[in-house]
Amino acid sequence: MSGSSNVGMHVDHAQNEDPQALAEFEAHVAAGGIIEPDDWMPEVYRKGMLRMAEHHANSEIIGALPEGEWITRAPSLRRKLALTAKVQDEVGHGQMLYRVSQDLGKSRDQMLRDLITGKTKYHNVFNYPAPTWGDIAMIQWLVDGAAIMNQKTLADGAYGPYVRTMRRINMEEAFHFKSGEDMVLTLMSGTKRQKQLCQDAFDRWWYPSLMFHGPPDKPNAESLPPMRWRMKTETNDSLRQRFVNRFAPAALDLGLKIHVVTKNDDGLVLTKTPDEKLRCNDDGNWEFTEPDWEEFYRVIRGGGPCNQKRLALRRFSYEQGRWVRNAVLKGSTALPPAA
């Protein structure tokens, strides 16, 4: 899953760079050129790409956690196999993206440690709970669906190693999305209880999915470095509109209702009312009630339902796994820690 869209692209205009080299760089990128690791690049571009790739890698690793919880509880053997494969894929994506980041100048071990200690972030969407099997279906349908939309645009970016990694990731993301779509269709073709399970999960995940593409764009977004330098190639608002245009009619076709919801501190729905703004305009764009952007920033700052839990599990895994790393790296035969 992509996590790069709401990384907070505070890439300042290049300061103190050779003006001629900068001009050549910008012309090359504007003409559709690719930047490879040995090409000259502004320092802020290198740092921005590092931050983006690291954030994306962190998101892949953390994103595997809510789904990993459901492998043993998946309702059939085929769903267990598929979910196991998906979790394996996501962690593999994280590994590939950490490599892109390492080549931009930061060690993998430091990135893993900074993730656990909260110095770096991961995608907000993984700070929400997945209390039912319906939530797993919705994560794969809505969140992976949003990720594919975003990652296809990132595959048109300018930084070669990241673009090649996106192409590879997108191959597997297609399986994740189709599997999720199949799960949602199965539930919505089922019993009344299955349909209600699906509706409840949709109510929990519709707005986090709308927030997936990041906060509303600044007025001059297309002229700022992230777009100008093709670190990203489509604005947050454009991606969000395309997401709604694709998924709102699909959800309605399934018999799902699109609600504006309020939630409690555990991320569970308290109230829901139909989205009164939801309609398709003559130009084919759907109008919708914007997400609660205060909630978005509150979750980024650590106030989401699962922020602490996600990092606690990563920390536990890292610290408890030290004996494995010692065995692999140093041939140590120390026993694992007591459970």
Place this chain on the structure above:
Amino acid sequence: MSKLRENVAITEGDLSTPPEGDLAPYVVFTQLTANGPYIYAGWLDAADDDMAVQFAREHYGQDQKCECLWAIPRAAMAGTELAVAPPADDEGSRRPFEVFTQKKAGDQHRLAGSIEAATAAEALDVARRDHAAASSIWVAPRDRIIVTDEDDVIWRHTDQTYRLARGYASDVRAKWERIRAQRDIEDYEQDDLKEMF
């Protein structure tokens, strides 16, 4: 939810374990069809050659059918842009080096041929002359390439459609058709003149 996951303590601050540094990077090339080209798949970090080839099989060998793969430690390679200097080989007897080229920026590197050289630096110089139009060139001594055997089964022969998008395509289409047909029937029945039936 397992009891382990439910009861993990919330701890903040620095980690109790000291920093450990990174494993060594390896580049992986896969051969998708028998006698087909070796094409760049990606990188991985591993502690040694055995671990590298196992990771390569599990990750790069599973997202599409794969006949054979190579894993090459970066430390053994020389390249026009790799962030390491060519390895300081002993200038002994000449040995074969595999050459990988990237046609243009953004492309994947592919196996382009082999040359004999005494050192990686010499191999890279020769490759630069032979492939002057390439955007990027990598060379690696053949004896440092970890190769899976011909008899090695990488892509599993059991039904793998559960992990492929095409494994869901026809079921998804059929389910959409049933759902939409059912809604059409329900919409139609709403307009029925119920008092007539």
